[in-house]
Amino acid sequence: MNKWLPFIKSYQSYLRIERGLSANTINNYTLDIEKLCLFLDENQIDISPVKIDSEQIQQFIYHISKAVNARSQARTISGLKSFFSYLIFEDYRKDSPMELIEAPKIGRKLPATLSVQDIDRLIGAIGFGKKDNNEAERNRSMLETLYGCGLRVSELVDLKISDLFFDEGFIRITGKGNKQRFVPIGNHTQKYIELYRVNVRPNLPIQKGHEDTLYLNRRGRKLTRAMVFTIIKKLAEKINLNKSISPHTFRHSFATHLLENGADLRSIQLMLGHESITTTEIYVHLDRKHLAQVINAFHPRK
Known part of the structure; x- marks a missing residue:
């Protein structure tokens, strides 16, 4: 492991400074490398990342295949490919030991989707009328914002009061890689944010450094x-x-409901903050009913 540490630290700096990745993403990349290091230690294979070859990598992949599913294997392989590509980029290596390593084929896994009725029931289950209405008001506001704006949970908890531009009908979101985007926000969601911001938040013992944090x-x-x-x-x-x-x-329900009600993928992509529309196409599952409606509505020979 000692032979790997300087390279891992250098790689982490590259991910943070040059690629602008979040601490959570960097940690996930690092875990992939640490799994390989642990395997090498357990098998008394004393070799640096500069000298390791594809045969030793293949042994490691075979080892983890007995313990994790295909999706986890693919994720680990992807992480290692990124690390060794970085080593080539920095001239530590001439080639990658991952070149002949193929990730297992995995099917598309689509997350669960909530219906509008499900969302109404979840928000309706928030316990108002009890001792702590402040917490209930906050929770309702958060769920309305998650669904109303299609945010990631990290974007929700990082949301600041200074990010709210209600007069213009937008909120500013800082997403993956510290990339900012403006997301439209409807009157319904604005109302619940304002109820919390005006009636609840001022009553909290706001700590130093959190003066601008919304939730x-x-x-x-x-x-x-x-x-x-x-x-x-x-x-x-x-x-x-x-x-x-x-x-x-x-977030997935936000995108799916927009699509089903006629929104175009490009608009959904911008609101979700996806770099590639391919990500949006995978993220938003298209059911047969919706596809049939598209054909009936737009094809010239319907």
Whole structure:
């Protein structure tokens, strides 16, 4: 592992500074390399990333294939390919030991989608009228914003008051790689953000450094992503929703409902902050009913 550390640290700096990736993404890339290092240590293979060859990589891939599914294997292979491409880019190596390594074929995995009725039921299950209406008001505002703007959970918890441009009908989002985009926000979602911002947030003991953070916990600090996951999981249990959902389910539902109601993929791509429209095409599943409606509405020989 000691032979690998300087290269890993250099790679992390490259991902952070030159590619502008988030700490979570960098951590995921690093974990892929650390898995390989652990395998080498356990098998007493003392070799640096500059000298390792495809045969040793293949041994590692065979090893993990017995413990993880095809999707996890593909993710690890992708991470290692990125690392060795970086080593070539920096002239540490002339070739990549990953060149002959093929990732397993995986089917397209589409996340669960909520209907508009499901979303109404989840938000309706938020417990108003109890002791802490402040928390209920915040949770309703967060879920309306997740669904109304199609945000990632990290974008939601990082949202700032200074990012709200309600007069113009937009909010400013800082997404992956610190790339900013403006997302339209409807009056319905604005209303619930304002109810929370005006009536609840000023009553919290806002901590230093969080003065501009929109959504706060009861101690006046930024909410964690895990807390948002927990809130949604409890609401799903409360209404006996037989689906495995997460904050990302709201984002997927946002895109799917827009598509089903006639929005074009390019507009959805811009709102979601996808670099490539191919990502949007994969992300938004097209059901047969919608495809039939498109043909009936737009084809000249319908």
